[in-house]
Amino acid sequence: MKKSVRCGDVIIGGGTPISIQSMTNVDTRDVKKVTDQIKALEEAGCDIVRLAIPDMEAAEALLQIKKNIKIPLVADIHFDYRLAIAAIKNGADKVRINPGNIGNEERVKAVVEAAKERKIPIRVGVNSGSLEKDILQKNGGVTAEGLTESALRHVAMLEQMDFDDIVISLKSSDVRLNYEAHKLISEQTDHPLHIGITESGTVNSGKLKSAIGIGGLLLAGIGDTMRVSLTGDPVKEVYFARDILKSIGIRPSGINLVSCPTCGRTRVDLEKIALQVEEAIGKIGAKREARGLPPITVAVMGCAVNGPGEAREADFGVAGGDGRGILFAKGEIIKTVSEDKIVEELVKLIEMADKK
Known part of the structure; x- marks a missing residue:
């Protein structure tokens, strides 16, 4: 079993549930803007959030940001060790550094001593684009x-400084390389692993690489915390991370959406409806997970052939007709609504049931 570390009120490793991380993509110095984005991430089900700290103003902004959020905050540091120390003093629950670009050992030690004093972990981050020259040669x-050698080299440096609250991250945008590196390092260390596919791409292309790359690692029993890295709204990273965990049964709570592929019998715009339902229930699912409620299934079906049966088997569902939909709850027909009201009324059914 992996060692465990505490990041705020979230435990990473030690057999605890796999936590979901994301990273803000707005200016950290803009306290209101970054706080608003973190709150949106919290609502989506994010467990830990990371912020870029490019300068001292950003490090000092953490103090105000921390006052307005609930989830643990990780400071992402490159090059300047003084920013890591300032971020720690201003309330960071964890710092992410690449010891190789922080500078000499004395600078790394200064960061380690600050982390020790505040009792927070350090995430050692190594990417395929940041390997040392001697390792590349x-x-x-x-x-x-x-990748494995680089990460373990940095870990050894911290351990020699009598520091053990370490999370390891080694990432590549190459799915196979990423998998092989994680297999290697998982056999050589007990420190918790932060997994993901770095620079995976857009919301469309990146989801595919992330599903294969992260899913493969999780099925192999590798990974203690994870981030789906997508070019775009970080809230979508969280929703998709939850989908990955649900799909392989690691995090079964929330809402499972079932929708048919459509055919020539469909008389409603099922693709539009299904997408709208998917977006709406994502937020509801995050709230259900936070409350520890059991998983439910929502079916969005297109016609009268298989639609009523599938919708009736789900906890909640809709079977499309000619410009309308029949709503079901727990196998019972509730009512028929016009196409433009399907999403609104289906969401109402779910929310009303959750309040009981």
């Missing part, structure tokens, strides 16, 4: 062995 380029 030794392996003839970026390899799984090189």
Whole structure:
């Protein structure tokens, strides 16, 4: 079993549930804007949030940001060790550094001492684009062995400084390379692993690479905390991370959406309806998970052939007709509504049931 570390009120490793992380993409110095985005991430079900700290003003902004959010905050630091120390003093629950670009060991030690004093963990982050020259030369380029060696080299440095609250992250945008590196390091360390596919792409292309890359690791029993990295709204990263965990049964709570592929019998705009339902129930699912409620299934079906049966088997569902939909709850027909009211009325049914 992996060691565990505490990041705010979230435990990473030690057999605890896999936590979901994301990262803000607005200016950290804009306290209101970044706070609003973190609150949206909280609502989506994010467990831990990371912020870029490019300068001292951003590090000092953490003090105000922390007052307005609930989830733990990770400071992402590159190059300047003084920013890491300032971020820690201003309330960071964890810092992410690449010891290789922080500078000499004395600077790394200064960060370690600050983390020790505040009793917070350090995430050692290594990416395929940031490997040391000697490792690149030794392996003839970026390899799984090189990523593993780099990460363990930095971990050893921290351990020699009598620091053990470490989370390891080694990421590549190459799915196979990423998998092989994680397999290697998981066999050589007991420190918790932060997994993901770095620079995976847009919401469309990145979801595919992330599903394969992260899903493969999770099925192999690798990973203690995770982030889906997508170019776009970070809230979508959280929704998709939850989908990955639900799909392989690791985090079964929330809402499972079932929708048919449509055919020539469909007489409603089922694609539009299904997408709108998916977005709406994402927020409801996050609230259900936070309350520890059991999972439910919502079916969005397109016609009268299989639609009523599938919708009736789900906890809640709709079977499309000619410009209308029949709503079901727990196997019972509730009412028929016009196409433009399907999403609104279906969501109402779910929310009303959750209040009981």
